[in-house]
Amino acid sequence: MKRRDILKWSASAGGLGLLAGKPSTASAALPVLKPTLPQKLDPISATLRRLELVGRQATYLWTESHINLAGVPMGAVVPPGELPAVEHQLKTVSKAVEAVTNFAASFATSALASGSLQSLDNLRTRIAGLQATFDQLAAQNAGLLSLPAAVLALLGTLTSSLGDVGTQLKQIHHDLLSQGPLGALNGPKTLAQYDALFVTIEKPSISQILHDDDLFAAMRVAGPNPTLLQRATSLPTKFPLGNAQYQQVMGANDSLADAAAAGRLYLLDYEGLGDMAPVGPVAKPLTGTGYVYAPIALFARPKNGRSLVPVAIQCGQDPVRNPIFLRADDTTNAEAYWAWQSAKTTVQVADFNYHEMFVHLGRTHLMSEAFAMATQRQLATAHPLSRLLSPHLEGAMFINEFATLIIMAPLTTGDVILTAPIETLQHECGRDRLAYDFYDRMMLPNDLRTRGVDDATALPDYPYRDDALLVWNAIAQWVADYVAVYYPSDSDVTGDYELAAWATELATTGKVKGFRAIATRAQLVDVLTAIIFNASAQHAAVNFPQYSVMTYAPFSAGAGGTPAPTTSAGQSEASWSQMLPSRIAAQEQILLFHILGGVYYRPLGEYKDNTFPHLPVLLDPAVAGPGGPLERFRTALAGIENTIRQRNTTRARPYEHLLPSRIPSSTNI
Secondary structure, eight states: OBHHHHHHHHHHHTTOGGGGOOOOSSOSSOOOSSOOOGGGSOHHHHHHHHHHHHHHHHHSOEESOOTTSTTSOEESBOOGGGSOOHHHHHHHHHHHHHHHHHHHHTTTTSGGGTTHHHHHHHHHHHHHHHHHHHHHHHHHTTTOSSOOHHHHHHHHHHHHHHHHHHHHHHHHHHHHHHTOOOOSOSSSOOHHHHHTTOSSSOOOGGGGGTTOHHHHHHHHHHSSOOSOOEEOSSOOTTSOOOHHHHHHHHOTTOOHHHHHHTTOEEEEEGGGGGGGSOSSOEEETTTEEEBOOOOEEEEEOOTTOSSOEEEEEESSSOTTTSOEEEOOOOTTSHHHHHHHHHHHHHHHHHHHHHIIIIIIIIIIIIHHHHHHHHHHHHSOTTSHHHHHHHHHHTTHHHHHHHHHHHTSSTTSHHHHHSOSOHHHHHHHHHHHHHHOOHHHHSSHHHHHHHTTOOOTTTSOOOHHHHHHHHHHHHHHHHHHHHHHHHOSSHHHHHTOHHHHHHHHHHHTTSOOTTOOOOOSHHHHHHHHHHHHHIIIIIHHHHHTHIIIIITOTTTSOSOBSSOOOSOSTTOOHHHHHTTSOOHHHHHHHHHHHHHHTSOOOSBTTOOBOSSTTOOBSOOOHHHHSTTSHHHHHHHHHHHHHHHHHHHHTTSSSOOOTTOGGGOBSSOOO
C-alpha cells in the first residue's frame, strides 16, 4: 500500500477509510523459540538470515518525500504487516462512529445533519453486531494459526462500514466548505454555544472549573504537555518582571530574588513555536481569521507550598508590544480579571500547538516510525532485539499515515483546528522532529535534569515526573534483565553486526539526532529503555489527556479568535469569549480527540504478535519462564499501578495517564 495511493482514500472517504486496510492472514512474526545474535550463527544460517533482511529491505523503503512531511524520514509504503489487528479496528471504528455522530448532531438545527444521524445510528448497530460476531468467531477458532474465512468476510463488512462513516464526514465537510468561512458565530460568542456542541458525547468535567488558576498550573505538570516547564534561576531580559510585580501576586513575605535563589521559579516559553506563531491573523477557508501566540508564563512555588501557582504572563516575545499581565483572582476588578483570563488563553493556545505538532506528533509518533523502519530493515526476526522491540513499534507506521492525512493535509481536521498555514505546520513539525536529541531529550532522566525539574524536594507536585520515573525504572530493569540473557559481555554488543547496522541507519537515514554506535551493554539498555518508554508511556502521557482536556475548546484550543490583549482596559467576559476559536474548529476538536484519546489497545507488558491468533513473541524460557524477567516486569507494573492509585488518593487531582493498565505497548493510536 503506497502512501500516495492512500491519499486517494482521503478524497473519497473523508479521512476514515484508511482503517479499512486488510491485515495479512499469515503470522507477521514466526515463532522464535531461542533468539540468536547474528555473530553466533553458522555460515548457512547467517546467509539465510541476510536473505531475510534483503527481502525486508525491499519492502520497508525509506523516503523523505512524503507529500505532507517532506524532509522527515518515513516509510515510503505501509506494508500489510503494519496494518491494525481486527480487534483494534473495531475499537477505533466504534469511537469514530461516536465522534462523527456527535459532529453531525451538533449541526442538528441545520440541513447539514439531514439524514446523517439516522445513517450513523444504523452504522452503530451494524458495528455492534460485527463486534459480537468477531468475539464469537475468535472464541470458536481459538488456537488456529490464520484468520478463518468468516473473519475475512467480517473484515469486508467492516471495510464497508468505515467507508460509510467517512462518507458522512466528507459530506458534512463538503457542505461546510460550500458555505464559506465559518470563523464567526451569529452574534457574540458565549460558553453556552460551545457547551451545546456536546450532544451525544458527555461534556468534559474540566468545563466546570474553566477559569481555575490551580487547574491552569496543574496542566504544566499533569496535562497533555508536561514536558516544557523549566526551572529559572533568573528571568530573561525579554520578560522584564519586577520584584514589586512579583510581590503583588505572591505577597510581601516573598521576593523574586529569594524565589530564584531557592529554585522556586519556573518558566514556560513558547519561542520554540517559530513560524507556527505568526505575527498577525491567518485566514483559512473553513474557519476564517485566527490567531496563535508565543507567550512567556512565569510560575512559582510558594515558600511553604508543594504546588506551582501562576504569577504572570507576557502574551508575546517582544516586551515592548506585549505587556505583562499579573494573576488577578478578584472578580470584582473585572478588567484585570478578564485580562488575566485572556492571557491564560494565549498560553493554552500556544501549548495546544506545541503539544500537537512537537510533543505528540513529532517526538512520539514520528520518532517511533524511525525505529520501526530500522528494526524491520536491519534486525532479523530471530534477533533478540527484534523480538523485544516489535510489539512496541506495532501500528506506528499505520497510525502515522492516518495522522499525516487528517492532521497534516490541507482542509483536513488538523488544518481546521490549528492556526498556522498548513505548509508552515508541516515544516515546523519536521524541523522539531529532526532537532529532537535522542540522548538529551528522549531519555527521561536526562530531560528532567536538563529542564531543572528532577528534584522532587524543589518541586514536590509533579505527577508526570514522579509516575513516569516509576515506569521508566521498571522498563530499564526489564530491559537490563533481557539484555543480560543474550549479551553476556560488552564484546557481544560490539560484535553484533545487525545491531551496528541498525544504529548506523538510525543515525544516518533515520536522522535521529545524537544517535550513535552502541559499545556497551549499559548503553544498549539505556537506548532500548528510551525507545520502549517513548513508544508506550510517553505517548500515553501526551495522547490520552486529549480526551478529557482538549475536546473542550473554551479551555484548550488550537486557534484564538482575536489578537492577544495589550491592556487591561476594557477587558470583559465578552472580550475573552471572542478569543475562543471558530465553531467548526471546536467541533473538529471533539471529533478528533474523542477518537485519539479513547482507544486503548494491548497494554504494556503484553508481548504478542499483531496477527491472529496473536501468539506470544517471547518464548525463550530464560525470559518468559516462571519467575523470569518477563514475569518480574509484569509484577513491577502491577506494583506501580498500586503505587499510583495510592498517590492519587492524596493528590489534588488524580493523575491516571501513566497507570500501567492505561499504557498501550506501542504508539498505535
